[in-house]
Amino acid sequence: MVWETIKKSAADKANASLPDPDAARKTFTWQEARESLDGLPGGGLNIAYEALDRHVAAGRGDTLAIRWLGQHGETLDLTYDDVLKGASKFANILAAHGIGKGDRLFSMMGRTPDLYFAALGTLRAGAVFTPLFSAFGPEPVRTRMEIGEASALITTESIYRRKIAEWRRDIPSLKLVLITGDDAPEDCVALAPEFDKAPDRFDPVKTGPEDMALIHFTSGTTGRPKGVVHVHEAVVTHAATGRGALELRLGTIYWCTADPGWVTGTSYGIIAPLVNGVSMIVDEAEYNLDRWYSTLEREKIEVWYTAPTAIRMMMRAGREAAQGYDFSALQFLASVGEPLNPEAVVWGNEVFGRPFHDNWWQSETGGIMIANTAAMDIRPGSMGKPLPGIEAGIVDTEAEGDALRECADGEVGELALRPGWPSMMRAYLNEEARYNKVFRDGWYLTGDLAMRDAAGYFWFIGRADDLIKSSGHLIGPFEVESALIEHDAVAEAAVIGIPDETAGEVVKAYVVLNPGQDATEDLERDLRGHARKRLGPAVAPREIVFRESLPKTRSGKIMRRLLKAREMGLPEGDISTLETDEK
Structure with missing residues (x-):
């Protein structure tokens, strides 16, 4: 948008x-x-x-x-x-x-x-x-x-x-x-x-x-x-x-x-x-x-x-x-x-x-x-x-x-x-x-x-280690998260890349819903369709998972690398600043 x-x-x-x-x-x-x-x-x-x-x-x-x-x-x-x-x-x-x-x-x-x-x-x-x-x-x-x-x-x-x-x-x-x-x-x-x-x-x-x-x-x-x-x-x-x-x-x-x-x-x-x-x-x-x-x-x-x-x-x-x-x-x-x-x-x-x-x-x-x-x-x-x-x-x-x-x-x-x-x-x-x-x-x-951009404004794409490389595309998690948050049902979103034999990586999203919204298969399909319409099929999430909360530092930053470490079974690194964990 x-x-x-x-x-x-x-x-x-x-x-x-x-x-x-x-x-x-x-x-x-x-x-x-x-x-x-x-x-x-x-x-x-x-x-x-x-x-x-x-x-x-x-x-x-x-x-x-x-x-x-x-x-x-x-x-x-x-x-x-x-x-x-x-x-x-x-x-x-x-x-x-x-x-x-x-x-x-x-x-x-x-x-x-x-x-x-x-x-x-x-x-x-x-x-x-x-x-x-x-x-x-x-x-x-x-x-x-x-x-x-x-x-x-x-x-x-x-x-x-x-x-x-x-x-x-x-x-x-x-x-x-x-x-x-x-x-x-x-x-x-x-x-x-x-x-x-x-x-x-x-x-x-x-x-x-x-x-x-x-x-x-x-x-x-x-x-x-x-x-x-x-x-x-x-x-x-x-x-x-x-x-x-x-x-x-x-x-x-x-x-x-x-x-x-x-x-x-x-x-x-x-x-x-x-x-x-x-x-x-x-x-x-x-x-x-x-x-x-x-x-x-x-x-x-x-x-x-x-x-x-x-x-x-x-x-x-x-x-x-x-x-x-x-x-x-x-x-x-x-x-x-x-x-x-x-x-x-x-x-x-x-x-x-x-x-x-x-x-x-x-x-x-x-x-x-x-x-x-x-x-x-x-x-x-x-x-x-x-x-x-x-x-x-x-x-x-x-x-x-x-x-x-x-x-x-x-x-x-x-x-x-x-x-x-x-x-x-x-x-x-x-x-x-x-x-x-x-x-x-x-x-x-x-x-x-x-x-x-040409007017001199700077736009954040993501941390270098958060960048997702999928089928030749470089995908910044922030733009995918912003597109998901545009949907009336979504309160927060976090996006990571997960390995894929064909594409190298594909996008996976974790979503927290607004009060009164139910985590249903119909809503998940609707969100994926919304993202494809906004971003195109190459950038939109292949999978969306609903969560009650997302892992964040105590200063409020979403810890995408922690989501990815857990997805991949990798070491979690320093989590001393972790405040909330995903459920």
Whole structure:
């Protein structure tokens, strides 16, 4: 199906941070972006200083930084001055326990104010912040803390006793365990009493642009997870892309639904918004449709950054579930985590009065690289165009010789970026060969297959290892999944290739139905016919299997490679991030 372009009005373009994105790409320099930040007094760069101190110094200390919504109805407002004092207290606690520059603090807890004080206090102290998702099991936590040589940990008593206590002493680098609340198990330190007595002033440690600031763990298809290293200069990208891709400005009311245990929740749920002086909404509770709609209305959210999985869950509930809510405050909607199906873009426009703007980036890039910005006409299904300062291309990695061949418009190849943006990863922790492998012939190779059209929009095809080769056709699972989701009965879909003696591979689809739909043979035939009509017989699924759910990571990405491993009886690889399994 060809989706109509969603045209932006002259007012939308005039009010956007990048009124003419194509022109901005021609004149933008990273040096100018660096100069928009303050830097540490006397020289140096520290993320926490840019997020907090410079706003307080500019007289914005009384501005709301975080409105925290507790899962049981509590509300707590924290100004920039409040967060600065909380971060300073946490930095003083670390210093008192011998944790300083270069040490690595891991966090494993829910979205409470302590988490935000810890993240910014760690960076303020010159230590390295490493978030973990609180639903991880004991082995994934242990593996990551071993790889990262954890110096300190902040968590809850419940998580500690269930997931950490048994092996805590097997990590010799771990010197401090902070437990939120008033009490702590033996050999741990209760945070609340320490916080109460700690001074609320702490001069930021003089860190430089290339000093390590963040480690984000990302799973590989096989083997151990990768520790992606970012430095303090990443804040330059966070600041610039927060403005250009997400419309974050002083005083903007902003809600990022991603958990800080993931890279999105840290980069665009803590750093980018605070550096840009917004007022963040932080909801402790997990997804609940009525709660989310009520929050958008009550808090008058202006910019909303969420994930395709959540959008599809809202779509599954139907448009009628959104009726009666006032979404008129919404100015900009964005999505990240996996490709956004065109149906979801159009659905957002119909239900919220504005389309969802997809964007693309990775843990390795540290920030948004390609986006549909506020001034751009939206081509549903496209991830947009490269942001200012980013040079992206499509390359043929199988071309003869060492030099990569750049693909023509309309040709599928691997998405690649020219290195040099400030938030580019500096290493895979302790894996130099693995790191060097992703750089070739002056490009960073992303592992994603994509296509660029004649207008410069980029289109996601699939991960390189997800591509299906059938009877000479190269089939990207995303286009097949999108076609299936167009059917009124389908809520979610995942597609893999399975071996076939004649075709090499054929397409197999796993489908989750909308409420009220029955998994019948007639529906399966109807879906196959629908797909053939949309895609042609060479691309449409040969087999469709109904499931109650699909295997996903806790950040919402469908794990196609896990479906294929189980289909083929192959090793499943790293499944530490698995949240839901197919049934």
